[in-house]
Amino acid sequence: MCGIPVRTGGLGVIVGIVNEDSASRSWASSPATRKSMKNNRSRDTKPELAVRSAVHRRGLRFRVSERPLADLRRTADMVFRKARVAVFVDGCYWHGCSSHHTQPTTNHEFWADKIASNIARDADTNARLEAAGWTVLRFWEHEDPEVVADIVQERVRSARTSD
Ligand SMILES: [Zn+2]
Secondary structure (H helix, E strand, C coil): CCCCCCCCCCCCCEECCCCCCCHHHHHCCCHHHHHHHHHCCCCCCHHHHHHHHHHHHCCCCCEEEECCCCCCCCCEEEEECCCCEEEEEECCCCCCCCCCCCCCCCCHHHHHHHHHHHHHHHHHHHHHHHHCCCEEEEEECCCCHHHHHHHHHHHHHHHHHCC
């Protein structure tokens, strides 16, 4: 084992609930799928698109891949400016999901460091956004998009009404 830190939801961060029985098993079920997920670093990943369209179907409107704060070089996957809610759909591999992160056999140290620094950066992003009055919602790409969209909807609505 590499000692990749397990992410925890501190500082009022809402971390999406992992549902082991449904979505989590499906996507990483074959080595080929895992391989393609590992290689896919593009912005518009399939899980992200599924979440976006599920949220959109609920009647919510948002900005895609934008900086919540102009002077902070961090991009959220969905940004709800009025409600000040930033949503991130984190890739299981790059952000170190404990259910799906697989240890590479070569350059082990390099990748472990890389993923550890991504995790640290995620925590830093959360802290900075929260300090600026934002609600940060983070989900894993393996989570059921409909469940994720329900949580996003509820949080955006409640943030709006509390204004
Ligand atoms: Zn995962």
